[in-house]
Amino acid sequence: MASPKYQSPKGVHDVLPDDHLYFSFIKKVVRHRCREAGFRRISTPMFENLDVFVHSLGDTTDIVEKEMFTFESKSGKKLALRPEGTAGVVRAYLQHGMQQLPQPVELYYIEPFFRYNRPQKGRYRQFHQFGFEIIGESDPVIDAQVIYLSHKINQDLGIADRLSLQLNTIGSSEDRSRFKEDLINFYTGKERSLCEDCQKRLHRNPLRLLDCKEEDCQILASMAPKFANVMSEESKEHYGLVKEFLDELKVTYTENPYLVRGLDYYTHTVFEYWSQKDGAQNATGGGGRYDGLVELFGGTSTPAMGYAAGMERTIEHMKEAGIRPPNKDRIHVFVAQLGHIAKKRSLSLLNEMRERGINVVAAAGKASIKSQMKVADRLQAEYAMILGQIEVQEKTIILRDMDKGSQETLPMDGIVDVVAEKIGENRLDKRNMWEE
Numbered sequence: 001m002a003s004p005k006y007q008s009p010k011g012v013h014d015v016l017p018d019d020h021l022y023f024s025f026i027k028k029v030v031r032h033r034c035r036e037a038g039f040r041r042i043s044t045p046m047f048e049n050l051d052v053f054v055h056s057l058g059d060t061t062d063i064v065e066k067e068m069f070t071f072e073s074k075s076g077k078k079l080a081l082r083p084e085g086t087a088g089v090v091r092a093y094l095q096h097g098m099q100q101l102p103q104p105v106e107l108y109y110i111e112p113f114f115r116y117n118r119p120q121k122g123r124y125r126q127f128h129q130f131g132f133e134i135i136g137e138s139d140p141v142i143d144a145q146v147i148y149l150s151h152k153i154n155q156d157l158g159i160a161d162r163l164s165l166q167l168n169t170i171g172s173s174e175d176r177s178r179f180k181e182d183l184i185n186f187y188t189g190k191e192r193s194l195c196e197d198c199q200k201r202l203h204r205n206p207l208r209l210l211d212c213k214e215e216d217c218q219i220l221a222s223m224a225p226k227f228a229n230v231m232s233e234e235s236k237e238h239y240g241l242v243k244e245f246l247d248e249l250k251v252t253y254t255e256n257p258y259l260v261r262g263l264d265y266y267t268h269t270v271f272e273y274w275s276q277k278d279g280a281q282n283a284t285g286g287g288g289r290y291d292g293l294v295e296l297f298g299g300t301s302t303p304a305m306g307y308a309a310g311m312e313r314t315i316e317h318m319k320e321a322g323i324r325p326p327n328k329d330r331i332h333v334f335v336a337q338l339g340h341i342a343k344k345r346s347l348s349l350l351n352e353m354r355e356r357g358i359n360v361v362a363a364a365g366k367a368s369i370k371s372q373m374k375v376a377d378r379l380q381a382e383y384a385m386i387l388g389q390i391e392v393q394e395k396t397i398i399l400r401d402m403d404k405g406s407q408e409t410l411p412m413d414g415i416v417d418v419v420a421e422k423i424g425e426n427r428l429d430k431r432n433m434w435e436e
């Protein structure tokens, strides 16, 4: 078959109905767990002034250097599609005076993001994240709680066993300045053994040399000075407490001194979830503390901590683990009808059933009952209601159990109660109809 004339652009995808089952399920779990922990939902715009990202993520990071979709407004303002959520949330926190609210402020989001990277499995140009941020508290117990929440969500989604939690600290910015000097001294003279990217990064962002995936760079990284040697007592204490709280919460983690994350705003605790199978490739989520970001954006010094997970990568794990989210789209009833009066009568019946939370599809055209039943079959409806001229006259309806293939003629009066009971009231979605 010739491929259609128009295809989606490289690296972006349609979310088809079957995948929406996963998206809806993840959203539901995230909403539930976040609410339970006192978070409220925020949405920031899909694009921001370019500076918001350059300033926060760092102008030598891969995202800012290579991966942003940037454009100019008609008046020449430089804008960018958001590559991540933290910068926008911090911008909103300050713009809306959230420093005046009781601290810390806890916010979560479920949104699409955009990065102009080379598309491959698990890496797309438009992808979705759910994430949460706690702004306004420096206590290490917050770090442990954010990590616990991310772990709990992985458990709820059935993928916790497939992931390993990698944990590290990158200390305060003073610790890091000292460490960067040590690293530059160590690598100077060894530049030729580094990959091209690392050679460029050496003087601009030497920490990134530690988590390069190239084999030669990894060998050198294993011989490089250790951060623990330059870390202040305060930073060590913070990290020690995070681990103590995680132990208390029975969250297992792997300490990984090479984990530095790819964004400049981090301080102290950083963490990522790696696949047990593929390691660092395609981490499902990551986060950490960013105590300097609010101040960098012009606010008073305000500590913060957060996490975000990629939904596509999370779904990939769920599929590999054989997890099928509940299918709320299942069609409970297909209404087949014949003749004008039957069609008219079925209208109020449809509405009545939908009000009760029953998912109903009705035939609309003038097809024979036989071909309407074929449609009911293909839609995998649980029941079919058949309403012909005789039934309308006799005020009855035929109810067919599509799985069993059996059918009965029932009085029209009270039919909705009968169907609701057969489907099982608890499976109907009515209670949650308006819940966001």
Ligand code: HAM
Residues within 6 Å of the ligand: 083, 084, 085, 086, 115, 117, 122, 123, 124, 125, 126, 127, 128, 129, 131, 132, 133, 262, 282, 283, 284, 285, 286, 287, 288, 290, 305, 306, 307, 308, 309, 310, 311, 312, 313
């Ligand atoms: P990040 O590690 O850049 O962190 O992204 C988080 C997750 O988003 C990744 O682990 C991955 O699952 C997913 N992701 C990133 N890029 C892509 C892509 N091109 N295609 C598919 N999935 C992708 C952040 O974004 C931080 N804002 C997290 C955070 C929140 N830190 C503190 N608060």
